[in-house]
Amino acid sequence: MARRRPLRHVTFTLGLAITLVLVAVAALSLLYTPADPLAMSMTGRLEGPSGRHPFGTDQFGRDILSRVMTGAVTSIAVGVIAVGIGAGAGVLLGLVSGYVGGWLDETLMRLVDAVQGFPAILSALLFTAVFSPGMAVSMVAIGLAFVPAFARLTRGSVLELREREFVVAARALGSRDGRLLLRHILPNSLPPLIVQATTSFPVAILAEAALAYLGLGTQPPYPSWGLMLKDAQNFLTLNPWFAVFPGSAIALTVLGLNLLGDGLRDLLDPKTA
Amino acid sequence: MRRYVARRIAALVATLVFVSALVFVVVRVLPGDPASIMLGTEGSPEALARLRDAMGLNRPLPVQYAEWMGGALRGDLGRSLQYDVPVGALIVSRLPVTLPLALLAALFMAAAALPLGVYAATHHRRAGDYAAMILSQVGISVPQFWSGLLLILFFSVHLGWVRSGGFEGWSSGAGPALRSLLLPAIALGLFQAAVLVRATRSAVLDVLREDYVRTARAKGLSEARVVGVHTFRNALIPVVTVAGIQLGQLMAGAIVLESVFALPGLGRLALGAISARDLPVVQGVALFVASSIVVINFAVDLAYGVLDPRIRYE
Numbered sequence: 001m002a003r004r005r006p007l008r009h010v011t012f013t014l015g016l017a018i019t020l021v022l023v024a025v026a027a028l029s030l031l032y033t034p035a036d037p038l039a040m041s042m043t044g045r046l047e048g049p050s051g052r053h054p055f056g057t058d059q060f061g062r063d064i065l066s067r068v069m070t071g072a073v074t075s076i077a078v079g080v081i082a083v084g085i086g087a088g089a090g091v092l093l094g095l096v097s098g099y100v101g102g103w104l105d106e107t108l109m110r111l112v113d114a115v116q117g118f119p120a121i122l123s124a125l126l127f128t129a130v131f132s133p134g135m136a137v138s139m140v141a142i143g144l145a146f147v148p149a150f151a152r153l154t155r156g157s158v159l160e161l162r163e164r165e166f167v168v169a170a171r172a173l174g175s176r177d178g179r180l181l182l183r184h185i186l187p188n189s190l191p192p193l194i195v196q197a198t199t200s201f202p203v204a205i206l207a208e209a210a211l212a213y214l215g216l217g218t219q220p221p222y223p224s225w226g227l228m229l230k231d232a233q234n235f236l237t238l239n240p241w242f243a244v245f246p247g248s249a250i251a252l253t254v255l256g257l258n259l260l261g262d263g264l265r266d267l268l269d270p271k272t273a
Numbered sequence: 274m275r276r277y278v279a280r281r282i283a284a285l286v287a288t289l290v291f292v293s294a295l296v297f298v299v300v301r302v303l304p305g306d307p308a309s310i311m312l313g314t315e316g317s318p319e320a321l322a323r324l325r326d327a328m329g330l331n332r333p334l335p336v337q338y339a340e341w342m343g344g345a346l347r348g349d350l351g352r353s354l355q356y357d358v359p360v361g362a363l364i365v366s367r368l369p370v371t372l373p374l375a376l377l378a379a380l381f382m383a384a385a386a387l388p389l390g391v392y393a394a395t396h397h398r399r400a401g402d403y404a405a406m407i408l409s410q411v412g413i414s415v416p417q418f419w420s421g422l423l424l425i426l427f428f429s430v431h432l433g434w435v436r437s438g439g440f441e442g443w444s445s446g447a448g449p450a451l452r453s454l455l456l457p458a459i460a461l462g463l464f465q466a467a468v469l470v471r472a473t474r475s476a477v478l479d480v481l482r483e484d485y486v487r488t489a490r491a492k493g494l495s496e497a498r499v500v501g502v503h504t505f506r507n508a509l510i511p512v513v514t515v516a517g518i519q520l521g522q523l524m525a526g527a528i529v530l531e532s533v534f535a536l537p538g539l540g541r542l543a544l545g546a547i548s549a550r551d552l553p554v555v556q557g558v559a560l561f562v563a564s565s566i567v568v569i570n571f572a573v574d575l576a577y578g579v580l581d582p583r584i585r586y587e
Contacts, residue, residue: 113570125558130304130310226418229419250415251415
């Protein structure tokens with residue numbers, strides 16, 4: 001790829017398109033849904049797809065299409081905040097660890113190794129044991145699981161960049177440590193961090209769904225795709241569609257975000273293209 | 274090699290100390306008073322005081338941590354409030370479900386991912402490569418617990434071939450036990466394989482571009498020997514890295530799939546303990562699982578040293 005025109009890149013364009021549809025659906029659901037996602041109906045429970053309910057209804061007769069639409073908001077919100085927590089804490093750790101070096105670096109990296117022992121599900125189990133489950137627990141637990149990747153990535157580029165001529169020159173000109181880190185080193189380590197954030201986002205959405213499914217994350221009546229699947233499992237024989245639509249929504253969303261992340265990686269890092 | 278191993282062991286010990294400290298901080302320090310969480314709102318002040326005393330909550334935190342750690346090192350993780358048995362024994366009793374599930378899934382993962390990844394790399398930018406990549410992209414996107422549900426829907430509800438969940442135990446032979454682990458292990462392993470396929474493919478592709486591979490071809494070696502002998506071993510290092518990370522995720526994934534298939538493993542033990550406010554059990558399971566993942570990562574580090582002598586001298 002001599003000249004990189006983003007929209008010529010099939011993976012990137014497809015990923016971007018799916019992601020834009022997701023965001024549009026989430027935004028639309030804030031203004032309009034075909035039915036009230038919380039309105040129950042005793043007469044129309046566990047129906048299959050029909051003209052009135054294109055995705056069918058759940059065990060309380062609620063419109064699944066409307067609930068899938070509003071579920072997108074939950075997924076995006078948890079995803080964005082979790083990645084934000086992971087990136088914020090990870091980048092800070094990585095900057096300090098790589099720049100200061102020595103025993104502090106060694107200690108912080110062992111801490112990062114330890115955090116790696118806590119996948120989102122394990123942290124969520126721990127947090128839920130002492131706090132009540134909910135979206136906040138999901139966000140923190142998922143975010144924590146991202147810290148090691150961001151910390152290592154940042155530390156790696158700090159180690160590489162701090163010996164480079166422009167950084168040495170800036171230091172010779174009297175730049176202080178904080179300025180060196182924030183103005184010279186951080187901006188130059190951004191591309192891999194952006195890719196990492198993009199590829200973390202779908203992982204966060206999968207994790208949010210899994211936590212909600214286990215009852216450790218988003219709680220009713222908030223519509224969450226994972227929570228809907230938890231309900232659907234009890235009615236697999238009565239209405240299999242109930243399990244199909246929320247699951248497809250997760251898979252399609254994650255697919256779009258993965259393609260977007262892969263495309264972005266190709267475009268930002270010519271080495272792997 | 275000996276120095277490399279010694280350094281890695283020192284790092285492992287430091288990491289495990291951090292793991293235990295993290296668990297301790299979340300369970301004992303963050304909530305303020307763990308005793309009131311365990312008793313809930315119905316606990317009388319006397320009962321609270323007794324529990325605090327029994328748990329040693331009146332002593333300084335460093336002392337509590339040291340005691341808990343000292344016990345843990347001797348295999349004593351405290352007693353379950355719910356079952357009134359040692360937490361260690363409870364964990365051991367659930368391992369025959371979680372461990373085989375994770376191992377079986379790892380087996381499926383490797384058996385699917387390695388051949389497919391090598392195939393995709395050796396057929397770079399041809400139909401087979403694209404098919405493998407699309408397959409893996411789909412695999413990454415599908416949540417494991419949903420694929421578990423779909424497998425139940427198809428194989429149990431629709432075809433009626435296997436039970437949709439539950440576990441008969443190993444006492445009635447390996448057959449029934451493996452049968453109840455089959456679907457969850459497929460859901461876990463095949464979908465985790467999707468990530469490993471891509472790692473294998475790109476690692477093999479990288480090595481195929483090396484000069485020594487061109488040399489091997491130039492001297493007339495068969496393609497099977499070039500790929501099987503000269504390429505594969507050198508491609509293994511990044512593959513082992515990813516596979517190691519995957520093993521940790523298999524442990525986490527097993528917790529979720531135990532819920533989908535109603536298997537009495539570690540995950541269900543922890544989930545049950547949460548609703549029963551059985552903090553010692555949650556604490557014990559978390560310490561056990563996190564330590565296992567850290568030890569797996571340590572084993573992966575050692576494996577590098579064996580696979581690639583260059584790493585030892587860094």
